[in-house]
Amino acid sequence: MKKSAVFLSTFLLFACNDKSSTEYLSAAKSNIETKAYDTALIDLKNAIKAEPSLAEARYLLGKLYFDTHQYLSAEKELERALEFKYDANKVMPLLARSYYKTETDTVLVTLSFDKLKLSAQNQVEIKFFQLLGNLRLSNEDNVDKTLQEITDLKTDSIYTTLALAYSNT
Secondary structure: OHHHHHHHHHHHHHHHHOOOHHHHHHHHHHHHHOOOHHHHHHHHHHHHHHOOOOHHHHHHHHHHHHHOOOHHHHHHHHHHHHHOOOOHHHHHHHHHHHHHHOOOHHHHHOOOOOOOOOOHHHHHHHHHHHHHHHHHOOOHHHHHHHHHHHHHHOOOOHHHHHHHHHHOO
């Protein structure tokens, strides 16, 4: 009888202590602000465990992985965030950078965002990393095409300026 009472009280304690995915997500955001990245990582994983399709948690986890130089893990989570319809203007530039960092150039240069409503600034940033991927792959025709696409976007982005520096070499 005593064992079952201890078991029941322990079970109720843990059952009442379960957080929802939004509570984990909120805690993770707070931990990110205070730079408690290890705790934020656990909170984000718990949020995803509680609700696997929680796109914001996937994005934040991908961003946290990127910021801590875990680029392969960042790719995976950012791809999933996009799958679950998280804001493409936030995900795509970071995903392009992740592909560049992992030297996944064949995926990077074929990254399509035509159907996504990206700002011109984000398009230029993604195209810049595609330019670098094409350079690493020695795809001269695609380098010229990508440079032209960047200049056609006419933004005052730093990535436009960097791309133009490549066109002068």
